[in-house]
Amino acid sequence: MKFRTFAAFVAPSILMMLLFIAFPLVSVLKQSFYLTQPVYEMVEVETCTPGFLTQTCVTETKAQPQLDEFGKIVTTTTFVGLQSYQNVLEFGRVKAAWAKRSWSEFQTIDFWKALRFTLTFTFITLPLILGMGLGIALVINNATRALRGPVIFLSLLPMIITPVIGALSIRWLFIGDGILTAGLEWWLERDIAMFAQAWTLELMMMFYRVWHVAPFAAIIFYAGLQTVNQDSLESAVIDGASRWQRLRYVIVPHLMPLIVFVTLIHLMDAYRVFEEVVGFSSQAHVISLQWLTYDFLVPDQAGNRSVSRASASAMLTMIGIVILLVPVLRRTWRDHRGGH
Amino acid sequence: MKLKTMLAAGAVSLISTGAWAGCAFENDVPIKSLSAGFEAWKAVTDAMAECGNVEAELDQEFREKQPSAFEANPSLYHIGGVANSTMVPLLNAGTIRPLDDLVEKYGQNLTPNQLIKVDGQTMAIAMMVNTQHLMYREDIFSDLGLEVPTTYQEMLDAAAKIQEAGVVEYPIGGTFKSGWNLGEEFINMYIGEGGSFFGEGNMPAINNEQGVASLEMLKALTEYMDPEYLVSDSTYVQQQFQQGKIAIANLWASRAGAMDDEAESQVVGKVKMAAAPMGSAAPATTLWWDGLVFATNMTDEEADAAFRVAMEGIDEEMVKANNDTAVWLINGYEPGEVAMGAAATAAAGALPYPASGPMGIMHTALGNGVAAFLTGDKDAETTLADIEAEYTTAAKEAGLVQ
The missing domain is CATH 3.40.190.10 (Periplasmic binding protein-like II)
Incomplete structure (x- = not known):
């Protein structure tokens, strides 16, 4: 392809990437090193608010932001270096917890609590999704032609549902005396509260994620299964290989690039776990890194947001993803080079 | 029901197209x-x-x-x-x-x-x-010969008796959902105890006796609540009432009408209103x-x-x-x-919610931090100290604290 043609094809996508990914990212990186604050002045204010019959008036000194001549709030921006990162990571408290060798104290620090859950979530769901995906793909592949269509449709259903809606529907199955909780209570003859402690919540969140993502893995693996060399499979049968051996030594090696691909995508997605926390309103017990960023960013009722800490936390999440992906990417790179 | 709603909607749209009817x-x-x-x-x-x-x-x-x-x-x-x-x-x-x-x-x-x-x-x-005040199942209270509680201690005693009598499994309901709701519950208690939130220069001042007392009362209440209280918001408590699952709660006045809504409620006419429980200084609620x-x-x-x-x-x-x-x-x-309920609460001297910039940050810090005490992850002093630390970090970032 001529360079000009190539450039013409690639330019729009590069432009979009710059506009919607690179620039915002640079801006977030910058904001994580700066602090923008309104300039406050202390003023005495009398406020009168309604009681049931008469008003209550209070006079108090309040911090009020200064307004410039256009009526906008005056702000100052200062360079604070790594201060916002320090505020998120809270090394002081980490040290204190380390000095006491206290895991439970360590786990009361928001960032580390979120990191602990995010990593657990990522690494427990990963093998389950690979396993389930492969399982579903094999089932589809071995189903008779007439059944294949309906089976594919059924197994794809969870993926079609919008994530938050899916999380909410599982929440309603279990919360309070939801159908499934009531069913479990009747079966086990004991009182069950799924939303009352961390581990049941975590279990539900992982169950939901596997249910939601396994079909994606399955469809990828199913596509891969169509290209398995039938000759090698037949010769394996002649050599007396069992079903398991054929899977282990012929099919899985053939699917390996796809397994790596699904792993890559899942690591990225799972590390950004968020819908589950919102859907199950689990923040009292379980939080994730992405939720922490969101929480910094949501304005409170007086309109304050922690933009700098949110930026720092977002950057930390990105660094985390990169660290997780490095081993997988290195492997892909090695295979790629080895293959040529 | 559906048809009725549609007719009503049709009527409303007629009114608005007919302009300035009312x-x-x-x-x-x-x-x-x-x-x-x-x-x-x-x-x-x-x-x-x-x-x-x-x-x-x-x-x-x-x-x-x-x-x-x-x-x-x-x-x-x-x-x-x-x-x-x-x-x-x-x-x-x-x-x-x-x-x-x-x-x-x-x-x-x-x-x-x-x-x-x-x-x-x-x-x-x-x-x-709008204010949070007491709502209680009058039928249960009169059956058991209980007085309407005027303090949280009395509420706990009543709850113990109701639970003992086995009328409902969890007598108390509460808007304890982690976040804004739980923050508001602490603020109610703390104001009831006569505490003030800030010291000089917007510095936090909640790590004190009143703060500890407030936390402990919140925890005592949870003993009589459905164990999933940390996800229960106003709508959830309202439904618990309507389905006859709880007997008493300090709930928003704006939810009172729903108790007698025949389409939703199984306890029409049985839920009565009363003043918010008193703390040691003021009603434990905000206007x-x-x-x-x-x-x-x-x-x-x-x-x-x-x-x-x-x-x-x-x-x-x-x-x-x-x-x-x-x-x-x-x-x-x-x-x-x-x-x-709202009238009696106001008459008893309930204070307005102390809205301000710093209070917005304090409310968020409380809403995120109080749960750790209720779940037993931290003791009261550590919880309050951590909330103060979280407040200070956020307030510094907002420029409210130097």
Whole structure:
């Protein structure tokens, strides 16, 4: 392809990437090193608010932001270096917890609590999704032609549902005396509260994620299964290989690039776990890194947001993803080079 | 049921296309409003719409939109619905206008109690008050011969007896959902104990005896609650009442009407209202108001029209038609059974919610931090110290603490 043609094809996508990914990212990186604050002045204010019959008036000194001549709030921006990162990571408290060798104290620090859950979530769901995906793909592949269509449709259903809606529907199955909780209570003859402690919540969140993502893995693996060399499979049968051996030594090696691909995508997605926390309103017990960023960013009722800490936390999440992906990417790179 | 709703909707749309059916004047300036979406706002915005050319947006997440929408020039909305706390960012940014001249021109029907004054200037028009007060199952209490509790200790004793008698499994309900709701519960308790939130220079001051007492009372209450209390918000508690699962709760006055809603409630006529429990200094609750504000960034002509429309929205006619929807502050309101709790609470000297910039941060820090004590992850002092630390970090970032 001529360079000009190539450039013409690639330019729009590069432009979009710059506009919607690179620039915002640079801006977030910058904001994580700066602090923008309104300039406050202390003023005495009398406020009168309604009681049931008469008003209550209070006079108090309040911090009020200064307004410039256009009526906008005056702000100052200062360079604070790594201060916002320090505020998120809270090394002081980490040290204190380390000095006491206290895991439970360590786990009361928001960032580390979120990191602990995010990593657990990522690494427990990963093998389950690979396993389930492969399982579903094999089932589809071995189903008779007439059944294949309906089976594919059924197994794809969870993926079609919008994530938050899916999380909410599982929440309603279990919360309070939801159908499934009531069913479990009747079966086990004991009182069950799924939303009352961390581990049941975590279990539900992982169950939901596997249910939601396994079909994606399955469809990828199913596509891969169509290209398995039938000759090698037949010769394996002649050599007396069992079903398991054929899977282990012929099919899985053939699917390996796809397994790596699904792993890559899942690591990225799972590390950004968020819908589950919102859907199950689990923040009292379980939080994730992405939720922490969101929480910094949501304005409170007086309109304050922690933009700098949110930026720092977002950057930390990105660094985390990169660290997780490095081993997988290195492997892909090695295979790629080895293959040529 | 569906057919009825559709007929009603059809009727409403007929009214609004027929214009100013229930309105004293015909409005020809397009007016937009943004407010919360609960029942009272529906009533008020419907009444405003009768004047024609009014587009009302009812959104429970209004507080995230309002500050930036009002900062635009011209403002994206003319009328805003706010409460004590949500007025703060608008007031700080100067995006809502003083209303004294408009009140003088068109506000003949307003009572002095409705005018929210900041430094002598009227900045908002209040339409209703809201507060958390006691709701209890009168039938259960009289069956067991229990007195209506006036303090939280008495509430615990009553709950113990109800549980012992096996009437309901979890006698107490509470809006303990982690986040805003739980923060509000702590603030109620702490104000009841007479605590103050800030010291010199907006520094936090909650790590004290009153703070510990408040936390311990919250924890004591959870012993009698459904163990999933950390996900239970006002709607959830309301449903627990309606389904007969709880016997007593300190719930929002705006939810009182729903107890007698025959379409939803299985306990119609059985839930009675009473004053909020007393803390050692004041009622353990806060008084809130909801009202209307008007954007700075609009023409005086628009402001005129917006104010007149708003006055039609909160007139006597509207109150007469929606008497039990809220505890109205408007002329013509007749406090019924459901308003008893709010009235008694206010009479007992409940304090207004201390809305301010720092309080917004404190509320968030409390809402995120209190749960760790309730789940047993931290002891009371550590919980309060951590909340103070979280507050200080956020307040420093916001520039409120040096």
